[in-house]
Amino acid sequence: MAADDPRLGASLDEGARAMNVPLQPAQKQALLDYIALLQRWNRTYNLTAVRDPRQMLVQHIFDSLSVVQPLQAELRRHGREESAARVADIGSGAGLPGVVLAVMFPGWQVHCVDAVEKKMAFVRQAAGVLGLANLHAAHARVEALPVLNADVVVSRAFASLFDFAILAGRHVAADGCMLAMKGREPLDEIQALQETEWEVARVEPVSVPELNARRCLVWMNRRQGNL
Numbered sequence: 001m002a003a004d005d006p007r008l009g010a011s012l013d014e015g016a017r018a019m020n021v022p023l024q025p026a027q028k029q030a031l032l033d034y035i036a037l038l039q040r041w042n043r044t045y046n047l048t049a050v051r052d053p054r055q056m057l058v059q060h061i062f063d064s065l066s067v068v069q070p071l072q073a074e075l076r077r078h079g080r081e082e083s084a085a086r087v088a089d090i091g092s093g094a095g096l097p098g099v100v101l102a103v104m105f106p107g108w109q110v111h112c113v114d115a116v117e118k119k120m121a122f123v124r125q126a127a128g129v130l131g132l133a134n135l136h137a138a139h140a141r142v143e144a145l146p147v148l149n150a151d152v153v154v155s156r157a158f159a160s161l162f163d164f165a166i167l168a169g170r171h172v173a174a175d176g177c178m179l180a181m182k183g184r185e186p187l188d189e190i191q192a193l194q195e196t197e198w199e200v201a202r203v204e205p206v207s208v209p210e211l212n213a214r215r216c217l218v219w220m221n222r223r224q225g226n227l
Helices: 006-018 025-045 053-065 068-077 098-104 117-130 161-171 187-195
Strands: 086-090 109-114 135-139 150-155 172-182 198-206 215-222
Touching (some): 006 053, 025 098, 053 098, 068 098, 068 150, 068 172, 117 135, 161 172, 161 187, 161 198
Parallel strands (some): 086 109, 086 150, 150 172
Antiparallel strands (some): 172 215
């Protein structure tokens, strides 16, 4: 399926409805434009192993949209200003979920971080093409980056929970949290967190339309003695 195939837009609408994610026309177009841009860059720069736009929609866009409602609920739960959150996407790759979050929440400041320069060059290009002034790209190792002081630090395919906590935990604001997007519940990784200042607050199952695989969100807070 080509990136400009009308069926792709129809599938995006259907998937967003299934996840109860309201999608404005401009947001829908931005997500479709992102897929087209990713497909073009991918021919030269090999940003993702997923080549087909239909699979990009499912494995990248739907997977990223699956955190929209949980993130909103988390911000409300902690009394944070939902319309002006600061989010860091660590090990962002081609900007997932960061680009999707920047599209869905224009009031958020979204910082994508990755050690691979070509991937952050792509995110900067996406920010320009899609008109996302709230999307920022940092080519750096997360442990060497100036502190981001984010409300939520998220990772989709970065590292184990232990490494995520050790390397990226310092970028979380005092009252913020970490969010790891995982497949099956990573019980061994959760156990390993006992050696860090972070603990699992909850593991939240999520359903990704058309994806025949388990997904869950691992929410992490600082231990009480480390606040």
